[in-house]
Amino acid sequence: MRKGRIISIITMMAVSAALLCSCGNGKKASKAVDDNSPMTLEIFDVAANYQGMQTGWFAKVVKDKFNIELNIIAPQVAGDSIYQLRASSGNLGDIVLLEATQFQDCLEAGLIKDISDKITGCSNLMKFDKQIKALNTGLPGNSAGKYYGIPTEMMDTSPTSFTQERIYSLPQLRWDLYNKIGAPELNNLDDLLKAFVELRKVHPTNANGDPAYPLSLWPDWDGGDGMIGIANVVQLTTWYGEKIKGSAILKSDGKTFYPLTEKTGTYYKMLKFLNDAYRLKVVDPDSGTQDWNSVCAKISNGQVDFIWYTWEIGFWNTSDRLADGTAFCFIPVNDQNYYTDSDAYYGSGRVFGVGSKVDDAKYARIMKFLDWYASPEGATIQHCGLEGFNYK
Numbered sequence: 001m002r003k004g005r006i007i008s009i010i011t012m013m014a015v016s017a018a019l020l021c022s023c024g025n026g027k028k029a030s031k032a033v034d035d036n037s038p039m040t041l042e043i044f045d046v047a048a049n050y051q052g053m054q055t056g057w058f059a060k061v062v063k064d065k066f067n068i069e070l071n072i073i074a075p076q077v078a079g080d081s082i083y084q085l086r087a088s089s090g091n092l093g094d095i096v097l098l099e100a101t102q103f104q105d106c107l108e109a110g111l112i113k114d115i116s117d118k119i120t121g122c123s124n125l126m127k128f129d130k131q132i133k134a135l136n137t138g139l140p141g142n143s144a145g146k147y148y149g150i151p152t153e154m155m156d157t158s159p160t161s162f163t164q165e166r167i168y169s170l171p172q173l174r175w176d177l178y179n180k181i182g183a184p185e186l187n188n189l190d191d192l193l194k195a196f197v198e199l200r201k202v203h204p205t206n207a208n209g210d211p212a213y214p215l216s217l218w219p220d221w222d223g224g225d226g227m228i229g230i231a232n233v234v235q236l237t238t239w240y241g242e243k244i245k246g247s248a249i250l251k252s253d254g255k256t257f258y259p260l261t262e263k264t265g266t267y268y269k270m271l272k273f274l275n276d277a278y279r280l281k282v283v284d285p286d287s288g289t290q291d292w293n294s295v296c297a298k299i300s301n302g303q304v305d306f307i308w309y310t311w312e313i314g315f316w317n318t319s320d321r322l323a324d325g326t327a328f329c330f331i332p333v334n335d336q337n338y339y340t341d342s343d344a345y346y347g348s349g350r351v352f353g354v355g356s357k358v359d360d361a362k363y364a365r366i367m368k369f370l371d372w373y374a375s376p377e378g379a380t381i382q383h384c385g386l387e388g389f390n391y392k
Contacts, residue, residue, distance in 0.1 A: 034364035040069045041366060044086065044093030046102070047350065048074035049220065049292050057389060061381060066369050076220050076291070087111060091357045095366060099224075103149055103351040104140060113354040116147040118367055124374040128154045131346050150370075151347025159345040166310040167340045169238045172328045173306055174316075177203050179325075186333045189273045196282040199305045206302035214305040215277055217287035218295045228260055229267060233274060236308065237266040238339040252339065 054062070054070040062068055073093055075082050083102070086092045092111050096103075106112050119125055125132065131154045137145050157163055171192065181198040184191065196214035206212050221231035228247040237244055241252035242265075248257040249265055260267050277283050284304075286294065298304050299315040307313070313328045321327040354366055372378045385391060 034361045034368070036067050036365075038067050038069075039362065039365055040071055041095060041362070041369070042071050042073060042093045042355075043095045043097070044073045044075075044083075044355075045097040046075055046083075046099055046224065047097055048072050049076045050074060051077035057386060058382070061386070062369070065372065066365060068365055068369060076224070080223075092355055094355050094358050094362060095370075096353045096355060097152065098351055098353070100349055100351055103353060106353070107139060107148055108141070111356055112148050113356045113358065113363070114146050114148060115354055115367075119147045122367070122371055124371055125150070127156060134346055135351065149351040149353050152350040152352060153344040153348035155343045155345050157343045157345060159342065161343045161345070162340065163343055164340065167338050168310060169235050169308050170310055170330045170338060171239070171306070171308060171333055171336075172310070172313065173199075173331045174326060175329050176324075176326045177305055178331055186331060188333065188335045189269075192333055193273070193276055193280060193282070196277060196306065197280055200282050203305055208301070210301060210303050211284075212303045212305060213284040214282045215274070215287070216284035216290075216295050216298050216304045217274070218290055218292045219288065220291040230271070233267060233270050236270040236273070239333070239336045240266045240269065241337040241339045242266045243339050243341070252337065 051072055051074040053059070054072060059070065062070060073082065073086070083092075087106065087109065090111065092106060096106070096112070098106060103112070119132075128151075131151055132147065132149075133145065135149050135151050136142060136147050139148060142148070155161075155163075171186075173195070177199055178195075180202045181195060184195055184198075186192050186195060199214045203212050217232045219230075219232075222229075224231060227234050227244065229244060234244045237249065243250045244260060244267065245257070247260050249260055249262070249267060250257055258265060262268070274283070284290075284298070295304070296315055299307065299312060302316070307328055310330075317327040352370075354363065358366065373382065
């Protein structure tokens, strides 16, 4: 699943690099290959749901610092065929962000650059050398332990730490609407469905007269993150202490798996929940055809009454809405026991790489950019924004 780095080219990561220099034919030392002239980098990103030139404040930061612009290629937008098309051309992108299995395929096809010559000199990246080595030594055919990939979302805590501020998926309702229907106690999913029916009655439209629904779904995340099953359903299984891993479901004991197709399991439970909601007419009728960007806009427009990703609150909640009671907040359902992953010490499963076709100048700029992206300054800007602009 795509973690809400909406309109972002890349998910949280640790990457770094150094400037690339070269030598002449033994006659004289050459200058650094990168003269800092304007440059556009193509980013092939399976996690992105925005395609085109990066815009906004982050684009300005990157332009000012590195004189580069970022052109995002997003298979979620362009369609899965863009992967096969670009791979067959021999040039997937200058920077690639891929699922682990795709990364292995592209490495075997010669689409990924060996970055061993530079990565060990990268101070930011080498803070995560243990995690990076674990990925690369596990790549098929890489017995020499060369560096090709960089795991996304690595952390410097431990594999068993949990430092997130919020549980990833929880039932959240707008506080004003929840109180408007009497703030009912929710014991199970049936009670939640009853609440949805009442919400539809008291809030049929937003302030502008646009239709509003308790649930608004999107199909364009299906198949991402190596998921088998419908993405919106997959993420709801965590409400009952279980997590889908590929085609199996991990039980709450952390060691027992059972098939996704088990009809007494959580996948079918949550599938039935959404189907029941559909039958009760509390699901946005656009859900079968719209993409995440459309849903995001509807949340911001006040057309969605219920969300489950805790990061989604950023599309509606503000200080003013928290103060006046119209913000989204967690509403517990009594029979639920929420699952959450520990810190992604070894990464989240996706992998960064550098395209094998980049020239020396582009390679130098890419690595300089990625080095900054992994720095304390880069991490602060990518996740918090700019002080005085995004926050006080």
